[in-house]
Amino acid sequence: MDIGTDHALVPSFAALRGTCERAVGVDLRPEPLRRARQTLRTLGVEGQVELVLGDGLGAVKEPEKTTVVIAGLSGKTMLSWCEKELETVRRLDKLVVQPNGHLSALRAWAYESGLWLLDERICQERDRFFVSCAFASRQGGDPAYENLPVSMQAGFELGPWLVRRGDPLASQCYLRERRRLAGLVGLGLAEHRELFAIYDGICSA
Numbered sequence: 476m477d478i479g480t481d482h483a484l485v486p487s488f489a490a491l492r493g494t495c496e497r498a499v500g501v502d503l504r505p506e507p508l509r510r511a512r513q514t515l516r517t518l519g520v521e522g523q524v525e526l527v528l529g530d531g532l533g534a535v536k537e538p539e540k541t542t543v544v545i546a547g548l549s550g551k552t553m554l555s556w557c558e559k560e561l562e563t564v565r566r567l568d569k570l571v572v573q574p575n576g577h578l579s580a581l582r583a584w585a586y587e588s589g590l591w592l593l594d595e596r597i598c599q600e601r602d603r604f605f606v607s608c609a610f611a612s613r614q615g616g617d618p619a620y621e622n623l624p625v626s627m628q629a630g631f632e633l634g635p636w637l638v639r640r641g642d643p644l645a646s647q648c649y650l651r652e653r654r655r656l657a658g659l660v661g662l663g664l665a666e667h668r669e670l671f672a673i674y675d676g677i678c679s680a
């Protein structure tokens with residue numbers, strides 16, 4: 476189930492690849508769903524993708540059987556949806572997010588809420604990096620953060636699996652962020668020092 480589906484590319488892709496039994500695109504507004512219907516027609520997946528008018532995670536009816544994807548919205552919005560529907564999130568088979576910003580807050584929230592970070596991936600489109608994280612409720616401490624070679628705070632910021640793997644694309648992303656933060660610290664903006672130290676640390680490791 477893709478919430479905030481807009482053009483419905485995510486559920487269409489899932490249907491084309493056959494990665495799920497049933498693909499559903501949810502949006503709050505009728506206009507995106509009209510666009511979504513056009514996508515389904517163009518890609519020939521009308522019979523395989525259901526489109527639903529709904530509000531955030533409130534649209535999930537059978538959490539245990541559902542993987543929810545939320546992509547391309549702000550991390551703050553995702554966090555507010557997840558906080559509001561924590562019990563639904565805990566019951567989901569999996570929650571996959573690709574937020575625009577505030578990913579560290581989402582990772583920290585998930586950790587505090589007993590959700591494990593199962594995996595995370597980074598990709599690049601033109602000059603932008605995008606990180607996706609998969610979470611699910613599990614018992615006990617999250618292995619993603621066990622014996623991490625950086626502090627918890629740095630883990631939330633950088634991504635524990637990306638750090639463990641020494642992901643080369645993540646390294647490029649960290650270098651860029653380090654440069655950006657160095658500029659801000661250089662301008663005397665002391666509030667960016669702590670974050671700069673995290674990126675400086677991982678780039679010098």
Ligand SMILES: C[S@@+](CC[C@H](N)C(=O)[O-])C[C@H]1O[C@@H](n2cnc3c(N)ncnc32)[C@H](O)[C@@H]1O
Binds near residue numbers: 481501503507531
């Ligand atoms: C920026 S688009 C995201 C597009 C798509 N998910 C992607 O990754 O490219 C945000 C979409 O979320 C929808 N949206 C906003 N608030 C929503 C809510 N509470 N529930 C469901 N959809 C919502 C908007 O109508 C819009 O179509």
